[in-house]
Amino acid sequence: MRASDAFSELCGHFRQVTALSQVSGLLSWDQETMMPERGAELRSEQCAAVESAIHRLRSDPRIPDWAAAIDPKTLDPAGCVTLREAVRAHRRATRIPAALAEEIARVTALSQGIWARARAARRFADFAPSLGRIVALRREEADCIAEPGQSRYDALLEDYEPGMTTAVLSPLLTGMRPRLTALAERVAQSGHVAPRLEGRFPKEAQMELARRVAGTLGYDWSAGRLDLSVHPFSSGTGGDARITTRVVESDPLNCLYSTIHEVGHACYEQGIDPALALSPAGRWASMGVHESQSRLFENQIGRSRAFCEWLFPQMRAVFGDIGLTGPDALHAAVNRVETGFIRTESDEVHYNLHILLRFELEQALISGALAVEDVEEAWNAAFLRDFHRPVTDPADGVLQDVHWSVGLFGYFPTYSLGNILAGELFAALRAAVPTLDADLARGDASAALGWLRRNVHVHGSLKPPMTLVADATGHAPRSGALLDYLETKFAGLYGL
């Protein structure tokens, strides 16, 4: 076979894999937003059929032959990513026995319901057997896919954060704990109480605000749409990057900041070079990079004093009087710090402490250092240590997140990595766009988005994730920028 034919076969093959993965994403989007109640049974068969079709393609025995016929030196950077990813995906697909893949799919599909019922009943013991089965299966999977010398946890992490290892990630993340706990303590002891939005904020007004804010931040409506779902998420890529939000009538900040968060994810997808579409290089670089975009939009931009200058009159326009005196009060309200139990409701000061706790526990679960039956006790001990509050209800503790029930191990740390990268990228963006505050104060995010487009979005996964960020900032990612930003911001807000 000629090398050029082999490469064109490989590209055609990957277009199909990618297109089917997008179909799989659309099925989930539809399920969460549009599907009628009785459609669930057929939907699970439809999803399974698409996954089978993807698996058949990924394990196509011609892939190693194509790869062998290609001379990597003749390929451009996108071509190199295609070759590398096809080989990697084929290796993973063929190393995991079909029976194991089916068992994982079956058990995680069931576990989600078992977890939800255990959380409602507030009994970890009801979920523990399922969790034990999932941990065992994911360990078995990790054993299949791990490269020589790679730990089980790192093998799982690879799917979300390509090229990352615990050896690098662990000090980066846990190194933040001292400054984070110190900051949380200083805020708690400041005696300062931030204002809070109170009242009822009608659904239509919240959605109108969400649409205005999304458009102002650069979300391209010709390449997306906004719908409602129980849990906000973003879905799709390129010309079709959709977002969802939710409405709680007593809390307009929930809808607002969920929307901004998803806009950050979606702007990333909308900004990837269209020439890379349907190729491996046209995919997001890593989950950490993805999360850096959503968190940068949500926090560094969306919760900034400058943006509140623009936001306050917008909120008055859609809601009328919101019971706050002006942009300063709004800035304080959207940055209100409270030591809660729930990660997804956490402020910026506490958020990463929640993640560190999960990261350490799940590493121990996968390595075997922590037994499943001991995880509730370990959770509660760690929470008391970091948050100084006892967990009395497992629904507020070990049962609060869906992730483990659907088999996600190695995913949690990408949330904190995303925050670290957001801190890094925002510092560089701020230096590159000196007019940033003035821009945001009048609702103009175009220079900020332009910088992110050029330095992050457009590259897709052409570069390894940490290289991508290092190229944008001038140095390897570290947590200092995030911690500096947090300490400065909350010192100002809480008079520290």
Next chain:
Amino acid sequence: MRASDAFSELCGHFRQVTALSQVSGLLSWDQETMMPERGAELRSEQCAAVESAIHRLRSDPRIPDWAAAIDPKTLDPAGCVTLREAVRAHRRATRIPAALAEEIARVTALSQGIWARARAARRFADFAPSLGRIVALRREEADCIAEPGQSRYDALLEDYEPGMTTAVLSPLLTGMRPRLTALAERVAQSGHVAPRLEGRFPKEAQMELARRVAGTLGYDWSAGRLDLSVHPFSSGTGGDARITTRVVESDPLNCLYSTIHEVGHACYEQGIDPALALSPAGRWASMGVHESQSRLFENQIGRSRAFCEWLFPQMRAVFGDIGLTGPDALHAAVNRVETGFIRTESDEVHYNLHILLRFELEQALISGALAVEDVEEAWNAAFLRDFHRPVTDPADGVLQDVHWSVGLFGYFPTYSLGNILAGELFAALRAAVPTLDADLARGDASAALGWLRRNVHVHGSLKPPMTLVADATGHAPRSGALLDYLETKFAGLYGL
């Protein structure tokens, strides 16, 4: 291989084919209702990838081995349909060369745009080369799939109307022409002018009416939803059978009867025995049977005097005064006869004359008796003969329908067959439910739907389509019931 293993492989295989076909339908639904404008490019790749996956499954070389290992005598009726359909689909998939299938997909994808532009420019010559290519490709395809002795047209018809032949269909359809043209003439000469709805009818009120009517006719909202699209359609099956409608503010009957039509299709899908889901027997019996359900709902029920008794106050409730004196005037307005050029806007008297014209022309195109460059002239001559009006604009004539541009040949006659079957089934339903008029007058369609469920819907494609209808009515389908119904109805309305 044990016969039971072979059969279970075959069933598992078909579940995947069916689930992927449903995914393909959902991609189209999403494209017409939800997809952002810039999503089109990726969507075509997604559709192509799903079609490829379906084709790979259908042409799986293990299918003939499985089939050979199964003893049909051991199968229940649904199992027999599975065996028959798997073999038939495999034969068709493997007989059509991949290059031909791709060329058909490519040409028809392009032709739709060329047709739309030619229609806008009102020049058949702009579309003729594409049409020529499509006809040639479909003839080539027919040559691949035709069984010994089967004509090309019959080979194409088989996809929409399994088991039907032109030898049976042609006299059934064209035999209606004398009574239809005579009825149209008598109505035209009656001098009677039916009232017409005039004014502006707000979108939200039209949608509210559509929802009320759909629910009243038995549409299960827990297994479907109603959205807007440019052309109304129904999509999906079982627990997820969705419908769309459109709103023209000056013409509330457009939205209303489009909705009722699609409700007829969707109630059929919702009524198929769930035990047959994802198996070949769980599919609709034929396009003619499908259309019989939509037309029976739309016309025999929706345009009946009895239903207008219930409908009139409903319309008053959502629109206020509609400028008509009562149910009699509404009944006359919704059955207004006008000799128009456009099939989709046609009344019941003229509708089948439109179809007969297309049916005869497309048979001649596929057989080669009519050259593509002569089809406009042939259309205009036939229209003048049947409708006594000259076509002066090809957008009102040969360019009006999308079907041929997307390669649909053998599809048009199923519309008229559907009307004939609706006539047959309604006569039997009326005999079986003596309270029908009283029921409909108070907005109760449950007895009618129940009869259709038991006699048509639940059976899926367990029986050949004409047997299904014959079992429901007691005799082989013929056009008399439809023609009697039309003559009686319009004699009453137009004082003939």
